[in-house]
């Protein structure tokens with residue numbers, strides 16, 4: 001188990017690699033002038049205090065020569081949000097589940113990967129801003145990552161993978177061929193499985209029962225009916241590359257302990273069991289949250305309790321906006337055109353920007369990089385929701401004026417970072 005629960009090996013970085021990349025980012029951000037941010041970070045995270053002190057005695061020449069080494073080893077993972085379109089309709093979806101007209105094209109996704117690979121990233125992470133397999137760029141992106149030598153972690157609802165006719169219409173192959181192709185591209189797959197009861201799973205996903213084709217699997221003498229795509233994954237991929245994803249919401253929390261974890265153990269697969277994210281259509285909604293005690297019972301099965309990867313991941317949303325974490329809607333953060341342009345990987349002429357400069361020049365992204373205690377996505381979404389709730393009626397719910405870092409400076413001062421979970425009723 002890691003701080004991300006029972007996650008795939010490729011998304012769990014050894015502490016020495018994390019420490020090294022954090023130091024590299026410190027050096028880079030030092031060179032970019034974010035000294036106050038680094039000082040605050042080193043105060044809170046004393047493991048890095050001596051490195052911060054040592055940096056201050058470096059000459060300009062020392063910094064310049066170390067910068068080149070640090071730059072090539074400053075990212076560990078690249079998060080790409082493919083299409084916002086989805087064929088499910090989950091009530092607690094953490095995205096706004098919208099296809100975007102200005103979505104990045106395949107060549108742009110690949111060019112982003114080229115840049116982030118040069119910065120050290122060896123993992124492509126596709127969590128879904130919708131259902132990623134519906135994106136026309138899907139295979140081009142996954143195969144490009146593979147050709148670079150990157151591994152991929154994919155989250156999918158598996159609807160397409162369950163149906164031969166649909167997968168043939170989309171990709172001109174059978175579902176089994178699609179699974180084999182994923183396996184040949186070093187992809188590890190989390191298949192959504194929020195319940196082992198088909199009717200309940202369909203209800204939680206807001207779909208009709210026949211949206212999936214179903215198949216039986218046997219585990220420890222028990223028979224389960226699961227989406228057929230999951231069975232194909234189990235039959236055609238190594239078990240350490242197959243996992244299930246489940247949101248530990250009120251509707252699933254008991255079943256996770258009683259059924260889903262034993263299923264994962266019986267199959268010898270991976271799992272990504274995560275607390276609900278208060279983003280997208282679940283923004284500001286607390287009614288589906290389990291209480292802290294219930295979540296606590298999941299212990300180390302629970303992913304995302306602390307998230308150092310905010311330092312070494314880059315998140316590129318479907319419309320090209322870079323944000324500090326995966327579980328933000330860019331529209332919540334950057335609603336005005338000026339801010340959007342500032343955080344877009346696209347230049348106004350459509351060419352791709354230099355991502356290294358973009359993520360290190362900007363004080364807001366630099367500040368976020370060092371908020372590694374807890375889950376920054378959760379903290380900021382909670383803060384945004386409460387901030388929104390106290391706005392005068394009629395005021396914009398989104399940030400629309402002034403520099404974005406001011407909003408987040410307010411967030412930090414507010415102590416909004418300490419979001420409390422509801423006690424058990």
Ligand code: SF4
Nearest residue numbers: 086088089090093130
């Ligand atoms: S949670 Fe995933 S599968 Fe469900 S509606 Fe949102 S994007 Fe689609």
